[in-house]
Amino acid sequence: MSLRIDVALRRGGFQRRIRIESEARVTALLGPSGAGKTTLLNAIAGLVRPVRGRIQVEGRVLFDDAARIDLPPHLRRIGYVFQDARLFPHLDVRHNLRYGRHGRDGDARFGFDAITALLGIGHLLDRRTRNLSGGEAQRVALGRALLSQPDLLLMDEPLAALDEARRGELIPYLQRVRDEVRLPIVYVSHQRDEVERLADEVHVLE
Numbered sequence: 522m523s524l525r526i527d528v529a530l531r532r533g534g535f536q537r538r539i540r541i542e543s544e545a546r547v548t549a550l551l552g553p554s555g556a557g558k559t560t561l562l563n564a565i566a567g568l569v570r571p572v573r574g575r576i577q578v579e580g581r582v583l584f585d586d587a588a589r590i591d592l593p594p595h596l597r598r599i600g601y602v603f604q605d606a607r608l609f610p611h612l613d614v615r616h617n618l619r620y621g622r623h624g625r626d627g628d629a630r631f632g633f634d635a636i637t638a639l640l641g642i643g644h645l646l647d648r649r650t651r652n653l654s655g656g657e658a659q660r661v662a663l664g665r666a667l668l669s670q671p672d673l674l675l676m677d678e679p680l681a682a683l684d685e686a687r688r689g690e691l692i693p694y695l696q697r698v699r700d701e702v703r704l705p706i707v708y709v710s711h712q713r714d715e716v717e718r719l720a721d722e723v724h725v726l727e
């Protein structure tokens with residue numbers, strides 16, 4: 522796992538240089554509101570353009586202003602899970618999972634059956650998404666992200682919208698993804714205890 526980031530970011534009046542070098546499976550970004558955590562994830566995903574700098578994931582350069590490299594989001598091979606699941610309300614769980622799937626099942630790194638089993642969502646496939654609990658919806662969102670066959674998974678406070686009990690239910694699934702899926706993960710959170718249960722390395726953005 523390798524992540525090399527050195528970027529200058531600007532959003533309105535916010536301006537910051539962020540440097541992260543990590544070989545960890547799960548790299549956590551911790552820091553107060555407004556520290557730039559979401560902005561950094563968006564820069565990695567290609568949704569925010571850094572003023573300058575370089576972003577390299579697993580040896581692949583996604584952005585390098587000096588070399589004029591700026592891959593569009595759909596070519597970055599990144600899965601993104603947000604605070605809210607953002608599932609498509611008009612599709613059932615199966616079609617949410619199949620949305621954005623790349624490659625054929627046979628040669629896909631993350632297969633449909635393996636991912637639904639890993640996340641314990643096999644029994645939900647025919648359900649409409651509006652009837653899911655918050656934790657179930659997050660597991661489907663995570664499955665959808667993994668089935669897009671990413672090289673890197675970004676998670677922006679995936680537990681923040683859940684109550685304490687649901688949070689406790691979801692954490693073991695996040696640990697399973699960490700342990701059984703060979704994929705670097707960048708995990709944003711406000712909660713140090715949550716980060717300590719999930720991350721190998723913690724970067725604090727002040």
Ligand SMILES: Nc1ncnc2c1ncn2[C@@H]1O[C@H](COP(=O)(O)OP(=O)(O)OP(=O)(O)O)[C@@H](O)[C@H]1O
Nearest residue numbers: 532533534535552553554555556557558559560561
């Ligand atoms: N589109 C925008 N236009 C102007 N300013 C922005 C924009 N997006 C973010 N900012 C500012 O950039 C700074 C960093 O925001 P960001 O959302 O990255 O912080 P964060 O660390 O993720 O915070 P939180 O934990 O509250 O999500 C904030 O001061 C925010 O107000």
